[in-house]
Amino acid sequence: MSVVPPNVVRSGIGKFAAAPLSAQFGMVVILIYLLIALLAPYLTPYGEAEIVGTQFEPWSSSFWLGTDNLGRDMLTRIAFGARNTIGIAFVTTFLAFSIGASAGLAAATFSRWTDQILSRLVDVLMSIPQLIFALLLLSIFGTSIPALVSVIAVLDSTRVFRLTRAVAINVAVLDYVEVARLRGERPVWIMTREILPNIAPTLVAEFGLRFSFVFLLISALSFLGIGIQPPTADWGSMVRDTATLISYGDVTPLLPAGAIALLAVAVNLVVDWFLNSASGLRDD
Template identity: 70%
Template sequence: MTAVLEPSSQTNLRQRLWRGLRSAPWTARLGMLVIVLYTLGAIFAPWLTPYGESQVVAQAFEPWGPQFLLGTDNLGRDMLTRLLYGGRNTIGIVALATCLAFLLGGAAGLLAAARGGWVDQILSRVVDVLMAIPQLIFALMLLTLFGTSIPTLIIIIAVLDSTRVFRLTRAVASNVAVMDFVEVARLRGEGNLWIMFREILPNIMAPLVAEFGLRFCFTFLFISALSFLGLGIQPPTADWGSMVRDNATLISYGDITPLLPAAAIALLTIGVNFVVDWFLHLTSGLRDDQ
């Protein structure tokens, strides 16, 4: 039977999460509402939009009105349509990149903590080399070399982000790997995969889940920045970062339309951080005496 670091906490984790959900602060509920609305908007974008993603429907920079609720962009495409499709595209790519980063970095971090020795040293030095290069510069260089297709973008961002995931996973897993129940599992003859995924991983899920939320935000901002610079999601695919760049000229005329995709990015980032803060507080065992 798999041992756990804190039996009582692990046994009652679901109950604590349910109680915490019912007593969640307004910030966490607001964050969850934002995440749900964004998710629904991304899923049902084709049914919520009156036009096609790249369809030119009017003259460039049409003002807000009954026909075009948020006006049109620099090519005459409906801004509301582009905004909804931009969320669908950006959130989907960010989710895939973040999951792949955790798959790579988490597995490598668990392996380094479970095996130690030369395996740990090699993986750690490779990660140190990758992290020594500024992430934005490294990404720009790789995207220039390998192209800016969506699969390439996801793989490059995932590999770069996996270094951060590796460092966190290795740090928290190393503390668990020296516990008595892990040594008992080794003496029983359990293999490394068993120790990694049955003994260590269940005891480090809380910080990893919190890091997933934060890493999602960082990746979201990073891909938006790349798109703003022209090396992220390529046109005619809608993306919030490129939408800010394409319509930035309207700011000179006092039009807030270019700020809408920027506000969408900021709102989702804040919402995810609210939920992450609540989850960290819930799993830390701290309580508010109010």
């Protein structure tokens, strides 16, 4: 059984204590969301799709946040929504980065023709608004989770490609990269050993921002009915299912919407702090 070394724990606590309050707040929020996502089956009183009452029951001791349009417990759905929405968004962002960063590094390292072909292909994909393109592709390929992840990852990889190519080109012309080429190092070696380590902080920060955008896009698609499909819990579809309660002054629809907004803000706060730390800037 592996144990985290005490020095690693102390280092992590020290970095947390040294971070500004905004970053600490963001990290605490992200940690709470992750715990809820991981422990959702143990924290909730009912099943994810279990109908336990009548539709739109008010908040009570039995249903702390009421029920939705089908009589499912809202508290349970919100907890499982964290697992589904965050998990799918993370996998989608990871896949988008795998595609976009690899293509961006290749465009900056290989021949000019490689750069031109990849850049023009990305230009074509980026010329169509992302949400409209996603709606079109999902209507063609279906709304299963693999299709949703693949479509959004490919579309979002174009943004990752642009950033990776821009920062990698700046590094690819530096002296130590030219020396590696003169030594006869292969392009893949140059990409992974010379260029990638020097642009990693920028890519890590962009990963956090991309995660927020992907997370919001998935929620928007679910709100429109072509994202994560029922009975799977998702915050976007939960806003749609309970939206009618706003007309009666019930704040229940604002709960999943607030969960979406809070996570997006928390991630951005942590990313801002990471960028400042990586760039050597200090908060006043």
